[in-house]
Amino acid sequence: MSQALSTVTAPDALPDRGAGGTLTTDFAGRPEDLFRLSLKTGALTVLTLGFYRFWMKTRLRRWYWSAVRPGGIGLEYTGLPAEKLLGFLIAVVILAFYIGVVNLILMFASYALLAQNGAAYAISLAGVVPLWFFARYRARRYVLARTRWRGIRFGMQPGAWGYAGRALVHWAVTILTLGALWPRMTFALEKYRTDRTFYGSARLTQGGRWQMLMPQFVHALTGGGLSALSALVAYLDHPSFGWLLTLTIPWLGYGVCHYIAGSTRVMADHKTAEGISLVSAIRPQRVARIYLFGTLGAAGIIAAPLVVLGLSALAVETNRAALAAIPSWAFALVGAMVYFAVFLAWATLRHVFVLMPLWRHYAETLTVRGAEAVGTVRQRTPDGSTEAEGFAEALDVGAAI
């Protein structure tokens, strides 16, 4: 470089290489950006009768992934909308037949034999359940195969049918034990998935045992047990005991939330991959607060204009002549617009008030240990499965985003 040139140094915001042996995680997203992205893609989804949703999901995932930065380097989501659409189309070809023809036959059989349709719904649902677990595993595999960190792909071995079979057995056991063995199921299914997961050349291992989740389950168990007890006593001979449910059911709700957050933390603490390990400090109370106040906040913002609309409708209602002057297509139009507006507002506000705070908390409480070992991880060959999350998409298997 020529000596005649002046040299200025500027502050440098790039991350370090993670020398200290541990990598903390930061969350780089701002709510206003997410609001804009979610509103824009949601509006496009509504305008295209739902077909933009493949693009919407991809774009939101790119945003969330890039916001989560262990050691200062964000994750990268490389899934493509077109492959999601393709996977969906493949699933439609198969599922349309099932849902149309099989449902029709079930409906007929149910009415013909039992003169009601409850049985048809039950059987139809039972037929979809294994497919649902299958779809969940496939969806996770797809998402991992499309996730990179430091340029290295994650991946997951095939095993969706094995997963579906195990999930069915564990659910049966959990239901038969009235939920008491839920942690056993959580652990077994997460271990099945984790032990088949790779970060580049490094295979993940889920350590620990299912009993370690029991302390996280105490609230759910107590709330559930007391709810069942109160309901039973109220039902058998003391209906006045029913009011106890107003205390025990929220307790159960908190317990479930506590368990989901707490078990995620404990399970993360026992995940390792060839010298790399995770430490999580997720706080279940904080997660419960985000769910409660985030949902209330979003619902409140949506409800406020609806209440105004409802009151003005009521004011018009009292004036029958004015009502008759409004053509019915106008009612239908306003109804449809309100429906879609509420849908859009809810989707957007849920991101800003619930999902983003959750992701932020989950990210900021995560530490990666063994930074030196990370540096030795090598790339894995891409997993080109083309069906993407087709079945998960078609069956609406809820990945949060």
Added chain:
Amino acid sequence: MTTLIGVGTRLGIVAFDALHVDGRRAQPTRVRLRFDDAGQRLTSDSGLRWPFADLRALRDQADPARVILRLAGNGTERLMLSDPEAIRLIRTRAPDLWKRPPVPGLWRLWAWAGAAMASVALIIFVLIPVMADQLARFIPPRGERALGEATFQQVRRALDQRGVGGLRVCTRPEGRAALDNLVARLTDEADLPAELTVHVLDSELVNAFALPGGIVVLFDGLIDAAGTPEEVAAVLAHEIGHVAARDPTRIALRSAGSIGVLGLLLGDFAGGAVVLFLANQVIQADYSRQAEAAADAYAGDLLVEAGLPPSAIADFFQRLQARGGEPAGLLVHLRSHPALGDRIAAARDRDPGSAALPPALTEAQWQALRSICP
């Protein structure tokens, strides 16, 4: 570290730091990049040579202060930049920085889109109708009745714009008695597959429809719009014709199959809307032209046997057409069959024409029927 050079009064960077991941090891390295404007590329001491034309930035990133570069294609190499001046200069140099990657396997996508549409069309327009027609023959009366009751409740809920509990069923005793009188006169001689139940719903729509299991629904708006009880009787007779042919059972079974498939296609956001739409389709009852002609013929026989004028339906249509304004549900439904004029003429032809026919209802009964919804 950023190096700036002064050229006259302008400042421009020649070199800046970035983080490089090579896509082979999970080890980012700090590299010093330079703009090689002569070679139209970005270069580094470590040997990177990235042409400006091939630079692409990752889209939808959460941190607006950082740009992550990749090369066109599917490579795993990345450069992470956070120097605002460097980012600005790259924007001016890389012409296709924000270009979207090409969609891979487009022909495959189109092929599957075609297959998906073909299979959905086949299922909805061929398989489900054929199966529904076959199954409708074998459903026992008790099951058919249950199907009708369930559909009736769905329609009541779907049509209630206030969204509370569904449209009201009108049951004022005097009106009810007049209606039962009229129905009995029509069906005394008829051989129906199911016992007939006629409901009046409190709605201003001018419409009537038949449901599985012998349920016929009249809207209060239709009774108000009719000029004589004979006109109501004619509409009733037409709907009874559909009941006799079990047309509604076929339609209900069809929609049972179709609702799920359409919900699947449109995803969760429009799913609810689809169910409402299809519930409306049930009452718009898109029967085939043959089914309508058969219902008309059946209605004509029924009316003649009951000593009522089949031509009343023609009077009713003309009254509705004269009213003009917004097309009423019934009129739209019937107008969708191009032979409406023929049907009016046919109805007039069947009229026995004698003036001695006893009226369908006495004046008192007719007034009671008109006020069945208090």
